[in-house]
Amino acid sequence: MEIVKTAIAGCLLLKPRIYRDERGWFYESFNAEVLRDFVPEVMNFVQDNRSCSAKHVLRGLHFQQAPHAQAKIIQVIQGKVRDAVVDLRKDSPTYLQHFVIELDASDHQLMYIPAGLAHGFLSLEDETVFQYKCSAFYNPESESGIRFDDPDLALDWGVGHDNIRLSGKDRDLPSLKEVIG
Numbered sequence: 001m002e003i004v005k006t007a008i009a010g011c012l013l014l015k016p017r018i019y020r021d022e023r024g025w026f027y028e029s030f031n032a033e034v035l036r037d038f039v040p041e042v043m044n045f046v047q048d049n050r051s052c053s054a055k056h057v058l059r060g061l062h063f064q065q066a067p068h069a070q071a072k073i074i075q076v077i078q079g080k081v082r083d084a085v086v087d088l089r090k091d092s093p094t095y096l097q098h099f100v101i102e103l104d105a106s107d108h109q110l111m112y113i114p115a116g117l118a119h120g121f122l123s124l125e126d127e128t129v130f131q132y133k134c135s136a137f138y139n140p141e142s143e144s145g146i147r148f149d150d151p152d153l154a155l156d157w158g159v160g161h162d163n164i165r166l167s168g169k170d171r172d173l174p175s176l177k178e179v180i181g
């Protein structure tokens, strides 16, 4: 597996070695021994989530507040997304840094997102299936987030905001300024 650093400290792209033959392909999508030196929570993933989204559905930006903050290893199983992360760790050298990256199921890339980052994605195709490992259990009481169109972040989702479909909960998310105080 190739481990690639991103613009945010500790957030890593994971590019598995793909074994192809006449039957198709195979790769290890998670291997604790391989990730041990790069992913502090490698042995603490306790929950896997999977969602399916229609085109232009945006889920996020979400995070769980400490002590329920979740590190995640995300992957697009089917379809394509624009995935966004924001560093909310006040002690991080990349505090408030953010980026958007396109992840396509056909690339088989994964991304490790440390605890303390806000995360969301925009589905670019119908039936986009998104799966991720979490290092802490779901704790709705600790859930928070940032609105997808926050003016201070100005995230580039690649489509007009009028085309984006949100849950009622996500429509009411606070701004970055409200979250960081």
Ligand SMILES: Cc1cn([C@H]2C[C@H](O)[C@@H](COP(=O)(O)OP(=O)(O)O[C@H]3O[C@H](C)C(=O)[C@H](O)[C@H]3O)O2)c(=O)[nH]c1=O
Pocket (backbone or CB within 6 Å): 049, 051, 059, 060, 062, 063, 119, 120, 121, 138, 167
């Ligand atoms: C997250 C979660 C949700 N649920 C239930 C609660 C709701 O009844 C239903 C849908 O939840 P929600 O609308 O919060 O799902 P998403 O909008 O996909 O949330 C996710 O969106 C972005 C992409 C993330 O990175 C977060 O991990 C996660 O919050 O599943 C559970 O039972 N367990 C869970 O871990």
